[in-house]
Amino acid sequence: MQKIAILGGGLAGVSVAMQLIKQADTALSLQIFDQTGQFGRGVAYQPRQVAHLLNVAAGKMSLDPALPADFLHWLQQQAQFAADEPAVLAQAYLPRAVFGDYVAQRWQESLALAVQKGLQVSLRKVKVTALDLTDQTAPRLQCEGDWQDFHQLVLACGNELPRHPAGFAELTNHPAYVHNPWSDAWLHKLKPDSQVVILGNGLTMVDTLLSLRAAGLKTPVLSVSPHGYGMLPHRHPGLQLNQFSQALPQQASLRQLLRLFNRARHQVRRLGVSAEPLIDALRPHTQRYWQQFSPTEKTLFMRRLRHLWGVARHRVPLHLHDQLQQLRLHGLLEVHAGKVLSVRPAGEQLALQINSRVHREMPAQTFDYHADLVLNCTGPEQDYRNLPGHLLQQAIATGALAAGPLGLGLAVDVASLRVKNAAGAVQPTVYAIGSLLRGELWESTALHEIRQQAQQIAAGILAH
Incomplete structure (x- = not known):
């Protein structure tokens, strides 16, 4: 029986598992490791994310590349969408929690199919602390102090936390600094009159801003990023040139x-x-x-x-863009093009010195701001060499793996999605998916790529 390990239980890892279950015609043992225990939904599609919307239309959000309308058909079977016109529903930007419900149901159906096929699937809520690729035919994982051998390994680690901005490294434990914007653990610190600064001006900023307003924040929010580019809306859905x-x-x-x-x-x-x-x-x-x-x-x-590509590529639904514009017009969202020059603790607050332009045609100005919360929304760290103690950083340091081009993700053989070591040789039993392929493919984080990669990886694993 082939033993397969998947490191990561979010959308990418579960997509590989679902394809393995679907394609398997012989016995296999599948273990999925995720220390959060959020198998399937991952961080992005939890039920609490009602205010957070998909930034891709529903008609393009199928999990299975062989069934491109699967999510749309699933929606039509739900009572809340049964009366909606299918063509309109296909163009809708729905709450991410709804997509999470779809993923959860398809995942449960896959687990039931695994039982029917006699496949072994184990969900492991543990932290994997080390990776040993010395024997290229048998990758090993260490968790809870023990080593386990496998025949094949899939790295589906997903997004890491953002890099600490300059000057914040020594303030990581300060109560006003929020390193993980995707967690709700910081919301209990929020008061209606809190002074809030968001570092970054992308999609994570938008989600965080929605969370702040939903939690009752009444004061203006400052968004500070190097370029200060405004978010753009989806204006021409379906238009083909x-x-x-x-x-x-x-x-x-x-x-x-x-x-x-x-x-x-x-x-x-x-x-x-x-x-x-x-x-x-x-x-x-x-x-x-x-x-x-x-x-x-x-x-x-x-x-x-x-940054220009990111603004043009990662747009928001039109009605959400209207909300952002209304917040700016009423002074509840200030978008600053600039940077934080310095930061120091000031009791339970952080005292920031910010140099920025509120409007790009205006000269830069430096001002001081005392923040009750500073949320790091600068985007996930993509260079594993900057993550001391991470098992992939350790594997890169030993030469078992190699950083991808420009330090983004991992070096991978694109044709097979198998990883490479420091010498450039392909590791024959280790695959990577999603954001780990960013350096090799650039665009590799959307569902469209993940579902295609999952199908390809499953076929490669089962062919050996």
Whole structure:
């Protein structure tokens, strides 16, 4: 019986497990390790996330690549959506908790199928502390002091906590500093008149802001990020620019793509259309182009274009964007383009010196601000070499694994999704999925990629 371990019980790990159960025609033993015990839903799709919306339309959120309308069909079977027009429902941006209910049901159905097939599935709510890949045919995991051998291993670790901003490393235990914005543990500290600063201005900021308002915060919230780009809405759902798509070459440099994109952007703007459909047209090709880019081009993209791409790529539902604009108009959300120059404890508060522009056309100003809460929403750490004590950091340090291009995620053989060691050799029994592939593929965190990768990994495991 083949013994398979999956490290991570969130959406990526469970997607691999579901594909293994679906595809398996021989006996196997499957163990899924997740110290949170949140198997299936992970952190993102918990029932408490009613105010947090998917930023992808419901019609594109199927778990199974073979059943692209599965989530939509599931919604139509739910009493709260049974009367809705299917075409409208397919374009809806629903609460993430609803998607979590769908994942939970499909996961339970997979576990029932595993029982029918005689497959062994064990859910382990424990922390894996070390990884041994000395024997390439038998990866080993250490948890609770004991080592276990497996035939195959899938690394589905998901997102890590954000990196501490400069100056905050020595204040990590201060009661006003929140390192983990995805946890609700900090909400008990909140009062209606709390002074709150959010570091970052992306999707995590939006979710955190919604949580703050839902918890009763009445005061203005400051969002501080290097560029201060405003969130953009989904304006043209379903609009396809076929001429632009057909004009995209199989191979292109970063400079060539920018030239094509900017030319097309000027054309569609004359017609009152935003660049969103252009991004959607590029989206299916980004992995191929990223792999073609030279190290210099990738570095240039990360330094000059990453934030612009993130704003254009990661949009919010239109009605949510309207809420954000209303908060800004009423002075309840201040978006600052700048940085925190210094931070020091001031009793239960943190005293910050901030240099920023509230409006990009204004000169930068420096001001002091005393915050009851400072929430780190700068995005997950993607370089495991910066995470001392993490089992992947340890494996990279020993050479058993290697950091991915630009230090993003892990080095992986893209064709098989098997990881590489420091010498560049493929580890034949260890796979990676999702955010771990960011350096190799750039776009590798959305459900579309995860479900495809899960299907591919399961097929690779069962072929050996």
